[in-house]
Amino acid sequence: PYRRARIVMFLLTGASVWAYGYAMEMYFTTISTKFVWAKVQLIGLSLIMLWPVLIAHLTENEELTGRRGIALFTLPGLAMLFLLATNDSRGLIFSGVSINDMGAQLPLLKDYGIGFTLFLLYGYAAIILSSLYALRKFVKDIPALKNRLYLVAGLVLLPLFSSIYFNFLSTNQYIDYSPTINSLTCIGLLLFVPSEFRIGDIMPIEYANILGKMNDAVLIIDQKRIIIHSNPAARQIITNEFGIPKDDIEGRSINNLAERVEIIGHADDPTEVIVNGLCFDLSSFDLRDWRGRPASRCLILRDVSERRNLENKLSILHYYASSIAKAENYEDLGSITENALKNSLGFSQGVLILRDGDDYSKIQVWGEISEKLSEEYIRKLSQIDRVKTCCLRDFISETDCTNNCASEDMAMLCVPIIENMNQRGVICIFREQEFVFNENQRRLLEIFGNHIASAVHSFDNEEALKAVQKKEIKRILEGAGRVSNMVRHDLRSPLQTIRNAAFILQKDPTNEKMIRIINESIEYMVKLIEDLVYTENLTNIDLRFLNLNTLIQQSLNQMLKPKNIKVEKNLCQEPLEWHFDKIKIQRMLNNLFKNAFEAMPNGGTLTISTRRSENEIIVTIRDTGSGIENTGKLFTPFHTTKLNGMGLGLISVKQTIEAHHGSIDVDSEVDDGTCFTLHFPIDESYAGNNTTIVNAITNT
Numbered sequence: 286p287y288r289r290a291r292i293v294m295f296l297l298t299g300a301s302v303w304a305y306g307y308a309m310e311m312y313f314t315t316i317s318t319k320f321v322w323a324k325v326q327l328i329g330l331s332l333i334m335l336w337p338v339l340i341a342h343l344t345e346n347e348e349l350t351g352r353r354g355i356a357l358f359t360l361p362g363l364a365m366l367f368l369l370a371t372n373d374s375r376g377l378i379f380s381g382v383s384i385n386d387m388g389a390q391l392p393l394l395k396d397y398g399i400g401f402t403l404f405l406l407y408g409y410a411a412i413i414l415s416s417l418y419a420l421r422k423f424v425k426d427i428p429a430l431k432n433r434l435y436l437v438a439g440l441v442l443l444p445l446f447s448s449i450y451f452n453f454l455s456t457n458q459y460i461d462y463s464p465t466i467n468s469l470t471c472i473g474l475l476l477f478v479p480s481e482f483r484i485g486d487i488m489p490i491e492y493a494n495i496l497g498k499m500n501d502a503v504l505i506i507d508q509k510r511i512i513i514h515s516n517p518a519a520r521q522i523i524t525n526e527f528g529i530p531k532d533d534i535e536g537r538s539i540n541n542l543a544e545r546v547e548i549i550g551h552a553d554d555p556t557e558v559i560v561n562g563l564c565f566d567l568s569s570f571d572l573r574d575w576r577g578r579p580a581s582r583c584l585i586l587r588d589v590s591e592r593r594n595l596e597n598k599l600s601i602l603h604y605y606a607s608s609i610a611k612a613e614n615y616e617d618l619g620s621i622t623e624n625a626l627k628n629s630l631g632f633s634q635g636v637l638i639l640r641d642g643d644d645y646s647k648i649q650v651w652g653e654i655s656e657k658l659s660e661e662y663i664r665k666l667s668q669i670d671r672v673k674t675c676c677l678r679d680f681i682s683e684t685d686c687t688n689n690c691a692s693e694d695m696a697m698l699c700v701p702i703i704e705n706m707n708q709r710g711v712i713c714i715f716r717e718q719e720f721v722f723n724e725n726q727r728r729l730l731e732i733f734g735n736h737i738a739s740a741v742h743s744f745d746n747e748e749a750l751k752a753v754q755k756k757e758i759k760r761i762l763e764g765a766g767r768v769s770n771m772v773r774h775d776l777r778s779p780l781q782t783i784r785n786a787a788f789i790l791q792k793d794p795t796n797e798k799m800i801r802i803i804n805e806s807i808e809y810m811v812k813l814i815e816d817l818v819y820t821e822n823l824t825n826i827d828l829r830f831l832n833l834n835t836l837i838q839q840s841l842n843q844m845l846k847p848k849n850i851k852v853e854k855n856l857c858q859e860p861l862e863w864h865f866d867k868i869k870i871q872r873m874l875n876n877l878f879k880n881a882f883e884a885m886p887n888g889g890t891l892t893i894s895t896r897r898s899e900n901e902i903i904v905t906i907r908d909t910g911s912g913i914e915n916t917g918k919l920f921t922p923f924h925t926t927k928l929n930g931m932g933l934g935l936i937s938v939k940q941t942i943e944a945h946h947g948s949i950d951v952d953s954e955v956d957d958g959t960c961f962t963l964h965f966p967i968d969e970s971y972a973g974n975n976t977t978i979v980n981a982i983t984n985t
Contacts, residue, residue: 292335292338292339292342293339295332295335296332296333296335296336296339298329298332299328299329299330299331299332299333299334299335300329300333300464300467300468301329301468302325302326302328302329302332303326303329303330303333303464303467303468304329304464304465304467304468305325305329306322306323306324306325306326306328306329306464307322307326307392307461307464307465308464309322309325310322310323310326310392310393311390311391311392311460312390314389314390316382316383316384316393319382319384319392319393320379320382320393323379323382323392323393323395324369324372326464327365327366327369327378327401328366328369330408331362331363331365331366332362333408333467334358334361334362334407334408334411334412335358335359335362336411336412336415336416336441337349337358337411337412337414337415338354338355338358338359340415340416340418340419341354341415343419344418344419344422358411361404361407361408361411364404365378365400365401365404368400372398375398375400376398377398377399377400377401378397378398378400378401379395379396379397379398379401380396380397380398381395381396382394382395382396391460392460392461405448405452409445409448409449412441412442412445413442413445416438416441416442417438419438420434420435420438440470441470443466443470444463444464444466444467444470447461447462447463447466447467448461448463451463499516499518500518501518501585501586501587501588502515502516502518502519502522502565502585502586502587502588503515503516503518503519503583503584503585503586504519504539504583504584504586505572505581505582505583505584506539506581506582506584507580507581507582508579508580508581509538510538510539510540511536511537511538511539512534512535512536512537512538512539513535513536513581514535515534515535519534519586520534522560522586523542526560526561526563527542527545539584545560546558546559546560547559547560555567557589558586562590563588563590564588564589564590564593565586565587565588565589565590566586566587566589567584567585567586568584568585568587569582569583569584569585570582570583571583591725595725595729598629598630598729599729599732601625601628601629602625602629602630602729602732602733605621605622605624605625605628605629605733606625606733606736608621608625609621609622609625609736609737609739609740610736610739610740610743612740614744615639615744618637618639618649618737618740618741619637619639619648619649620649622637622649622712622733622737623635623637623649623651625733626712626714626730626733627651629729630714630726630729630730632714632715632716633651633652633716634651634652634653634654634714634715634716635650635651635652635654635712635713635714635715636648636649636650636651636654636658636663636666636712636713637649637650637710637711637712637737638663638666638667638710638711638712638713639702639709639710639737639741640667640708640709640710648663652715654695654715662681665680666699666711666713667710667711669699669701669711669713670701670708671701672698672699672700672701672727672731673697673698673699674696674697674698674699674721674722674727675696675697676694676695676696676697677694677695677696677697677715678694680697694717695715695716695717696715696716696717696721696722697713697714697715698713698714698722698726698727698730699711699712699713699714700712700713700727700730700731700734701734702734702737702738702741703734703738704738704739704741704742705742709738709741710737710741712730712733712734712737714730779806779807779810780806780810782802782803782806783802783803783806783807786799786800786802786803786806787799787803790803826866826869826944826945827866827867827868828864828865828866829864829865829866829867830862830863830864831862831863831864831865831867831870832860832861832862833861833862833863833865833870833895833902833904833965834856834857834860834861834895835860836865836867836870836871836874837854837856837874837893837895837904838854839871840871840874840875840878841854841878841893843871843875844875844878844879844882846882847882847885847888849885849887849888849889850882850885850888850889850890850891851889851890851891852890852891852892852893853890853891853892853893854892854893854894855892855893855894855895856893856894856895857895857896857897859897861895861897861902863902863965863967864945865945865965866941866944866945869941869944870941870945872937872941873937873938873941873942876935876937876938877906877938877961878891878906880935881906881908881910881959883910884908884910884911884912884958884959885908885909885910885911889908889909889910889958890908890909891906891907891908892905892906892907892908893905893906893907894907899967900966900967901947901964901965901966901967902964902965902967903962903963903964903965904962904963904965905960905961905962905963906960906961906963907958907959907960907961908958908959908960909957909958910958910959911955911956912953912954912955912956912957912958912959913951913953913955913959914955919935919951942963942964942965945965946965946966946968947963947964947965947966948963948964949961949962949963949964950962950964
């Protein structure tokens with residue numbers, strides 16, 4: 286775009302110089318001054334010869350927009366300027382000039398040399414051919430604006446035709462109107478063309494090439510929902526699915542097509558379109574004109590039929606997978622497998638071979654192939670230990686298996702069932718040779734095989750698994766009940782607050798206090814939910830070189846300190862800079878400060894101290910509250926002494942400390958306050974890690 290803008294600048298400068306030089310030639314009366322301005326006109330004319338370069342950029346002709354292409358179009362102009370500079374000795378541009386007999390205010394009478402004639406003919410040819418090339422390409426890409434394109438082409442070529450008429454056809458040798466016409470044409474193009482071709486009624490012209498190469502279908506509609514542009518992919522789909530000739534698509538209302546398709550989503554902003562069983566993902570956006578106002582709309586349709594088909598199969602497969610999890614024996618497992626592969630993947634012939642110890646008697650066969658599989662063949666199939674796709678005849682030949690299906694020209698896909706690094710069986714499916722298996726079918730079969738492996742594993746450990754499940758379910762239900770009660774109690778109040786504030790806002794939308802109340806209630810609920818995520822097995826921390834004193838101060842600033850509590854800070858004078866995760870450290874400090882404030886409902890003092898020893902950074906947080914009676918269960922999940930607490934805050938604190946390879950000590954006396962001491966080791970080997978994987982906190 287910047288290079289194209291520079292070319293336009295040269296063209297406008299050339300037109301201005303040409304017209305200005307012509308005016309100055311008529312203004313002055315001496316032959317020498319007139320001759321100078323006649324030369325100036327040719328300088329402007331040489332700049333106008335860059336028109337083909339602009340056309341090459343607009344049409345995205347890569348061969349002509351490179352260095353060689355630009356040199357091809359600039360060399361003639363440079364050659365003309367060289368001949369103009371040496372005209373006094375060579376006379377190849379002007380062979381003679383004289384004052385017009387009709388008056389000194391008229392342009393000079395000029396006799397042109399062979400150099401000027403050749404340059405003029407080159408210019409005529411280059412501008413005409415490049416303009417016709419652009420017109421042909423734009424009309425093909427944007428047929429809806431064919432008439433306007435012809436008008437623009439006429440404006441572009443008007444100065445050229447005027448020059449040809451003056452130099453070769455006119456008997457008037459006194460005044461050439463070409464410079465004036467050229468300047469007026471440039472002004473007209475600047476005023477009117479941008480509204481049509483710069484993201485206006487259609488789209489940028491250069492985008493037509495990009496859309497034409499897209500595999501997705503692209504339609505451009507105007508404000509009246511008339512199709513004004515379609516790329517080849519869109520024309521192909523509309524022709525195939527609607528029977529509309531490609532030449533009749535543009536100019537047709539999009540509503541005529543919408544009536545013949547199924548639209549998914551809101552009518553004004555659909556997300557999917559289904560056409561004769563094909564599913565297309567639909568996205569749309571406005572194209573704005575040069576004033577920034579919506580002028581047209583671009584619709585992009587991506588064929589997602591294969592993806593939707595795969596999702597449907599996965600959905601059915603998931604249904605049967607849940608049934609597999611409930612299977613009580615191998616017979617149920619075989620029956621479910623047969624139904625699943627028939628209904629979800631359409632595999633009408635297959636065999637499931639499962640091993641119970643060294644016995645391969647757990648076999649489920651379905652379809653016509655069941656009559657052709659011998660015991661020997663089944664034994665060979667059970668030995669397949671990797672995913673295998675081949676012709677049935679080739680497999681029989683490889684395994685030296687002889688049976689009555691050796692002549693069958695069928696394709697087979699086999700997937701081993703692996704449980705705990707041990708092969709427990711194999712699934713094999715068969716179909717006619719011309720219907721080969723694709724990658725999606727292979728993956729789906731592997732997924733289903735994994736579910737079968739899980740079921741086999743459950744059979745092997747059924748009694749132990751039931752005992753573990755019973756114990757686990759009891760523990761989960763107890764924890765879930767505890768969490769449910771706490772969450773239900775803690776969420777009811779802020780939700781009611783939000784409901785009341787929303788009701789008031791309906792009456793008075795400008796009430797900023799209600800907005801603040803809603804935001805505070807939402808923040809409270811978000812924190813409540815975040816307190817439940819401590820049970821992840823792994824946590825990523827993002828270490829940065831930070832000042833711990835600064836983090837402490839920032840956390841204090843974020844807290845709402847009760848008025849009856851005094852905060853004393855004894856922070857180390859030197860910066861306590863080390864590698865910390867800012868978010869997790871501040872969350873840890875917020876938990877400790879909040880606990881301290883809540884432990885002093887009648888007021889008190891919170892003392893925060895920091896110091897640095899040779900091997901560690903130490904932070905002490907002491908309150909004068911009621912103290913903790915039993916510190917042994919302090920870091921046990923869901924253990925809390927608060928009425929509405931969840932018992933997860935200190936778990937998060939300990940997790941953060943251990944994530945930084947540190948430790949935490951607690952010293953508390955009833956009615957005498959509590960002191961938390963945090964130790965952060967200064968370990969150079971740990972300091973080099975930008976990101977560390979941290980083990981989750983377990984019950985202690």
